[in-house]
Amino acid sequence: MRGSNLVELAASWTVIMIVTGLCLWWPRSFKGWGGILYPRLTRSSRIFWRDLHSVTGFWICFTALFLLATGLPWAKFWGEYFRSGRALVTSVTSQDWTIGGEEPSSSGEGHEHHGAAHGGGGGATRSGGGPRRGGPPMPASLDGLDRVVPTAVALRLAHPVIITPPAANSEIWTVKSDAQNRTLRTTCQVDGSTGQVVQREDFADQPLVDRLVAIGIAAHEGQLFGWLNQLIGLLTASGLVLLSVSGYVMWWRRRTTGLLGAPAVLHPPRFRWPLLITVLLLAIYLPLFGISLLGVLLLERWVLRKIPKTRDWLGLSTLIPELDS
Incomplete structure (x- = not known):
């Protein structure tokens, strides 16, 4: 299984763990904010670990779900799923993100055009015709670059700016902002013979679904609103680690010796059918x-x-009859 599939699998199950965790945690009766908004530090160690787990989950559940949801458009299975749905609401076929670690296409999407000239960065170019690996054929001449670069500088696009030469028999160059904050990205088509901009596409010109995904990706990467965005991401990731550690500690303290599975269910679960x-x-x-x-x-x-020892070790024989039917 590819690494991208493993990441998607882990992300999908994390969503389930958060949802089912909220159902397990949901207070049966309100007895104050202790154990909900803050851990009760003066209670027993069992209460402390339970509160640490539940309070952390309460504070990060929504930001964690947001980060997981905004990362799904890159995933292989869900990304293809989403691309099919996207085709129903927009006729624009190109999208500004790749799926499942796929190789960038040559159509001007995502992080394509590596190896082309970077405006303001002195990127390398090469002359001569013929196809390039991973990109469109190079034009016979790069003379238009001298007219395109001043135009690119004057546009003052968000950095980094990528300049892509035209295909053979064309004079239209592409000047594209590849800013990490995708809401700042702009793509311009420039006539290499005159240096004039013949077409411009700003963030607001993209389909609504693409704008929503772009905002989500920028927030996911911590690039949407600066250091606060990154701090929220850091706290959320740290909270997920703390949830894993505290969950393991609670399981270890309650475990039945010689069993890997969860403790026996003492009463029917709440929210059974909705869950x-x-x-x-x-x-x-x-x-x-x-x-x-x-x-x-x-x-x-x-x-x-069917294997008695395995069944007992996994705790599969401890389920209450009504759930095991």
């Missing part, structure tokens, strides 16, 4: 999660439960 419906909808919305969940259920039902 099942939510998980089903998420299995459709997150295809890699749905496929892996189905695989786990089939493996558990038809293989692991």
